[in-house]
Amino acid sequence: MASTTSKEIYILGVTRQGKAFRPSDWAERLAGVMSQFRPGGEQRGSHLSYSPWCVPSAVGQTKCVIVHPDLRDYNVMAWDFCMNFAKDNDLQTSEGHPGTPPR
Template structure:
């Protein structure tokens, strides 16, 4: 169950019984379906990239889709689709927040 206060959910490509979910491109497919749900609504060419609210990624070697709460605020049915996709396929879901990598500093010579 996803809490109503979740800022982001991570749909992980691991089933409840620990198996890797197939097909191997499931994350890209799910994110592709959600591509038109974005700030400002669909734009010309928006079908060519992912929505910032539903992004496929790999975390610790596990394919995931990060779904932002703003998707729920913009289009509750799209949010429900993602949550129900995870539930219907027995995928593990975690409530978390994706933190960007820290910028790397240039190396200096001594």
């Protein structure tokens, strides 16, 4: 598990055994759950967009979620939820951009 420094944490859609994580929309689901955690707090309609602190993305063809360290400062339980999601599902993580996706 990556340590929680000031860098963004990339949760990659690849298990430590190198298998693709399923379902295929896992990144969007995780980021959707975290949409209420945002600068200024939850606002009307905030469930319709992703939080800037937890964003689905991709590294090459590998789906990922980028978790910004400001989330930890705003709500440590939300941060822990994301980090435990990665740990519980045996997903690879990277501090900062991982560059070439794992195979």
